[in-house]
Amino acid sequence: MNTDKSKYLIVISYDAFSKDNWEMASKLPNLSKLIKNGAYSTSLKSVYPTLTYVAHTTMVTGVYPDQHGVYHNNPFQPFVTEAKQRWFWYKKDIKVPTIYDCLKKHHMKSAALLWPVTGRSVINYNLPEIRAIKKENQILKILRNGSPLYCISMEKKFGRFRKGIKQPYLDDFTTMCAVDTIIKNKPNLLLMHLIDLDDAKHQHGTDSLAVEKAIIRMDKRLGDIIQAVEKARIKEETTIFVLGDHGQINIRYKVKLNQLLKEKGLIYEENGQMKWRAYLQSTGGSAYLHVKENDSEAERMAVAVINQAISEDCFGIERLYNRTELDHYHVETAVNYMLEAKNGYCFDDDLEGPMVARIEASKGDVATHGYLPDKPNYQCNFVASGVGIKNNYQLGEMQMVDIAPTMATILGIDFYDCDGRSLTEMFQNKTHSS
Template sequence: MLERLLVLFFVVTTLAHAAPAEHVILVSIDGWAHHYFDDPKCHMPAVKALAANGVRSKRMECSFPTVTWTNHTTLVTGVHPGKHGVLANEYFDREQRKKIPLIPDPLFNKDEIVKTPTIYDAAKAAGMKTAGVIWPASRGAKTLDWTVPDVFEQELFEKYGTPELLEDARAAGIPIEKQMEWCKAGNAGKAQRDYMYTLLATHIIKKHKPNFLAIHLVSLDSFEHAHGRQVAEAYWAANDSDNRVADLVRATEEAGIRDKTAFVITTDHGFVTYTKSINANSALKKDGFVKAVLGKSLAPDSQVFAMAEGGSCFVYVLDAANRETILQQITPKLAKLEGVEGVVESKDFDSKLHHITTAQDGREPDLVLLAADGYTFTDSLADSEVIIPNDPPKGAHGHFQLDPNLYGGFVISGAGVKQGVVLDEMKNIDVTPTMAKLLGVPFPDADGRVLNEALK
């Protein structure tokens, strides 16, 4: 009798703590702004079917700056950029006096730049199987069982790709040898890249049934950069991304895990269509704060450099001894430039941007400029003009995270998720704690919250 009671207790306890989902698939559609969901010109039937059978948010607040590397890292860490450390798509090295790129993972492995645990770290620690397909800032991640990095170079793609996965891809005819060729092709290669990356992801799903898989789709962002938001080319790319989502759903059906899988379809940022670029370095050159060598490189005696980050500009004071004096001189002048909508001083980084100060992290700037709608920043040292017209219009991101155009889309559907719920608003820091809850893995240090109203 006692033995039967112990068995019953074990079964009940196990069921009480059973994870709502055995598998979570995170799909980032780069540049998928919240307004695409209700736009009648945007045809995304697979994503809308997931939303109808699940939960969506009318808008999702992204991280500042609203750029790819920063926000993809937030999506898998659940913390703000000041904590996870991927502060932008690049940063300015004060000692080397040059920009250091983080996009597309040309230099650093994940452990060198991501300072806090990720959802795939937590899943792996819980004994689960993990996968990442061109997920930004995941190069060389030791806790991804099957992965290819988000890089351009064929050598890096294969060096940091999981050997077994690459071997399987070649045997299956997945065209991984086209990686560099399609990257070099620009927009013409973006749909092919997403096709190839999705083939890799569907192979992983069907063969390995990972508990967590993250995939990054790149087409929409690229076409928005070239043409602006909510234009014919962007609608086409959104539909192409929707087809890739449909491929992933079918893969779970073929793997026999559809009813045990939760899908999270989201993004890194929205977009602004711009017609003018602001070059703060040109303005600073006029006052002698920025000096260039042959219009190409920063002169050793330059006191300031303004690094463009799309719709924001990171201003670095390089003369540390005169930092405060220089900031007092340049801040009001930069604030008055055409197209500059706001200026954020270091003392307000935490409260307004969720960043930390340069005293805490030397990669952080001393001042941040925010572009108005219709504007973006450039930082070419060769320019003499401060305001540069762009014709035809193009698209940009990197703007202030509370700009209405920069909010992202979000859909969650499947195992453990309610049906027919629409949330008014959420934050991207909420994505990881919600996925952790679905998988039943502890994730105690997130800045975000579990979207309990979306879960059964």
């Protein structure tokens, strides 16, 4: 085998692992070992909006949301409560080829554990992130959309350690599945998505003891993965990536701007049904303004409402971005406007309750994401360690679109045309092509 290529690549997406976590995480035993024997960056810039499904789709395609089509965690579903909404669960939602499609073409094996937007994909060992809604059965839904025999086998072996989607049990389960998969199946590419840190930040804020505990648990899981690689006797042929998908920001106020559109008649009731001419779909830290096709009057009215709200300065709107500005951020082309929230504020689609609701101090801090990717301390961390990678090498600013072409380079395969570049500067020699 060519010594500067890896036969195996393990990609650990550590949801919400951002720059502000680096100081603590980088001193822990397992991550520090990878850093010492690898390349790293604390300036991995995510995509807009900084949502999990949007970022993870970019990671595996090497293109921005305006190309891959996954612009939110959820397709647009006005008036449907969040708990009942469909998500972008299925591979068919991605408009371009992925790294695992590329592996299939090269007759290489792939595995994915709770990786977003992989339902019904070509992944050989696939336990997709997918949730039952309405009256669906959770187990049947996973079996239908993942690799049935593989999913049953993982559930039989490790299901008893899981407690629904509660943490830390869910990530422990995912890690056990990953360890077993590395040892038994040796996939050329393993994609795994760990969510413990993201949950801790959402529920307890970015500076909490819960966050510190999640980071320590993560390092232990990382140690389990490293041990599995050693046990499988593939250490000399393996590269490991650890990376975040977005940061989080603490919030004090939740703002329901659709109520302003309703006041102007742009959201209304007709024959007992809710209708809309303009509607804001929140991403947490930002919101898409959807306008009915060819309704220029609704667009004018909605923009006027938003500009008025900005001038009143009590609705937590930092800025209204137009299409030209959104092109700069490679945002989904079907919308012409987006709102960005100020620090401390987030948006919500809801039409009920107070328009600006203060989050009770008694609940402690909570945090969210979805904001512009270039906010301070909001960029993500990236570590790559393994075959042919320079030791303790600091990468500069990098983009989420660079991940897929770099994965392909490491595995020694050609990737599709994409927006990103292969991070060849981190390799010990230049036989890698970019």
